[in-house]
Amino acid sequence: MSDIKKSSGKLGQAFDHLWEALYFVKQTNKSSNKATIHRKLSALYDTFNKGEESLYHLERALHFSKEIMFENDQNAQQLNSNYLNLAIRQRKSGNFRKAQRYLDSCVVTEKLVKNNSYILSNIELERSFLMIESGNLKKAYELLYNSKAKVKQNELGKKIRIYQYLGELKSADKQLDSSIYYFEQSLNLMDSLNLTKANTSYVLSRLSKAYIKKNKTKKAYNYLIRKNSITDSIMKHKNNAFSELIEIKNTHLESLLEKENLLNEQNLVIKESKETQLRLKIILGFVLILGIILFWVSRIRLKLKKSLIDKAETELKSKQEKEKGEEAIKLKSKELTSYALQLIDKDSAIDELLRILKEKSPSSYKSLNSKYKKGAKDLWDEFNLRFTEVNSDFYNRLKLKHPNLTVTEQKHSALIKLKFSTKEMARILNIEPHSVNISRSRIRKKLGLERSDSLEDYITNL
Numbered sequence: 261m262s263d264i265k266k267s268s269g270k271l272g273q274a275f276d277h278l279w280e281a282l283y284f285v286k287q288t289n290k291s292s293n294k295a296t297i298h299r300k301l302s303a304l305y306d307t308f309n310k311g312e313e314s315l316y317h318l319e320r321a322l323h324f325s326k327e328i329m330f331e332n333d334q335n336a337q338q339l340n341s342n343y344l345n346l347a348i349r350q351r352k353s354g355n356f357r358k359a360q361r362y363l364d365s366c367v368v369t370e371k372l373v374k375n376n377s378y379i380l381s382n383i384e385l386e387r388s389f390l391m392i393e394s395g396n397l398k399k400a401y402e403l404l405y406n407s408k409a410k411v412k413q414n415e416l417g418k419k420i421r422i423y424q425y426l427g428e429l430k431s432a433d434k435q436l437d438s439s440i441y442y443f444e445q446s447l448n449l450m451d452s453l454n455l456t457k458a459n460t461s462y463v464l465s466r467l468s469k470a471y472i473k474k475n476k477t478k479k480a481y482n483y484l485i486r487k488n489s490i491t492d493s494i495m496k497h498k499n500n501a502f503s504e505l506i507e508i509k510n511t512h513l514e515s516l517l518e519k520e521n522l523l524n525e526q527n528l529v530i531k532e533s534k535e536t537q538l539r540l541k542i543i544l545g546f547v548l549i550l551g552i553i554l555f556w557v558s559r560i561r562l563k564l565k566k567s568l569i570d571k572a573e574t575e576l577k578s579k580q581e582k583e584k585g586e587e588a589i590k591l592k593s594k595e596l597t598s599y600a601l602q603l604i605d606k607d608s609a610i611d612e613l614l615r616i617l618k619e620k621s622p623s624s625y626k627s628l629n630s631k632y633k634k635g636a637k638d639l640w641d642e643f644n645l646r647f648t649e650v651n652s653d654f655y656n657r658l659k660l661k662h663p664n665l666t667v668t669e670q671k672h673s674a675l676i677k678l679k680f681s682t683k684e685m686a687r688i689l690n691i692e693p694h695s696v697n698i699s700r701s702r703i704r705k706k707l708g709l710e711r712s713d714s715l716e717d718y719i720t721n722l
Contacts, residue, residue: 262274262281281297295325299345302315344363356393387403388400416449420450423445427441427463461487465487468484654674654677657722668699671689676703
């Protein structure tokens with residue numbers, strides 16, 4: 261659209277389309293498009309003789325072209341096209357050295373654009389002009405005649421430039437007639453194409469000066485009148501276009517500002533939306549983590565509760581078994597005590613009978629007394645066996661804690677645990693009560709008890 265508006269002379273609208281395109285392309289990574297737009301902007305600014313703006317956009321176009329130069333041959337051609345445009349811009353500004361440097365830069369990428377004769381031939385033409393400006397006419401002749409030999413019949417624009425540069429070369433070589441010939445050839449081609457550009461004005465100016473030198477003032481005057489007419493037309497067109505440009509630029513800037521504000525508002529909404537989403541994600545994450553924690557806490561509590569219940573049941577069962585065992589032990593202890601008391605009663609009755617027998621029949625007493633003592637020993641062994649069944653660990657703990665006790669003292673300790681009196685112990689053991697007291701004293705001493713300590717309590721707790 262910009263090219264169409266430019267070709268129809270609507271330069272302001274051409275600018276407007278390029279600015280619009282530049283606004284959109286800045287939001288992409290397409291360096292090729294950016295380079296093209298900046299190059300077209302440069303050409304438009306050049307039309308208005310805005311040298312600085314034109315140069316700026318050419319340099320931007322070169323920057324983006326360098327980013328993509330090795331991607332394909334077309335990008336390399338674009339890079340050389342930018343170098344060429346910069347060389348022309350510097351040459352028009354009179355910076356011939358800079359122009360030459362840009363043309364030299366084209367050498368680096370010439371191999372990549374070897375199939376594009378258009379770019380290479382234009383580079384060659386531009387070099388010939390710089391040779392003319394630098395006074396190297398021999399090299400300028402070589403380049404221009406080489407270009408003239410290779411130009412195609414339908415390449416009228418290139419022919420115009422070749423004839424124009426040959427006119428300049430002949431003028432520099434002081435061949436006035438040849439210079440006029442080539443300038444007129446260039447002008448005829450431009451007239452055939454109905455061109456009214458600045459180049460036409462420039463050629464008319466050069467022809468006017470040449471005819472003045474030949475003293476053909478009438479022709480010089482006619483060319484000068486035509487040149488001024490074209491110049492006035494161009495200036496009028498530029499002024500109109502420039503007024504249109506200012507108006508469109510202001511409108512465009514307002515449009516850009518409005519779009520920028522809209523974009524900022526959209527970005528703000530997007531940012532707020534992202535922040536809201538982030539907060540929701542954080543909340544959901546927190547809820548999820550909290551749910552997992554609660555789940556594991558509940559599970560642990562259930563396990564702990566079950567463990568406590570199992571432990572309580574085990575303890576209760578153990579307690580019941582212990583109580584049951586204690587009851588059984590108490591029962592057996594009572595049976596054992598009852599058995600011991602029966603032994604004592606029996607022993608008392610036997611003692612009474614032996615005493616009577618000793619008085620009535622001394623001969624029978626002796627044999628019966630021996631038999632009784634043996635029977636008493638057997639009764640004690642049976643009693644001790646029953647005691648051990650009821651108190652299985654008693655002797656083990658007593659031996660472990662007090663290994664210095666004798667077997668007799670261990671027997672005495674067992675009877676003390678059953679809470680027999682001294683007299684009852686004497687009866688069971690078939691010894692004198694005095695002997696029982698002596699044995700108790702020895703046991704207290706070996707157990708390390710103080711006078712205030714209870715022997716019965718110590719042995720019972722053991």
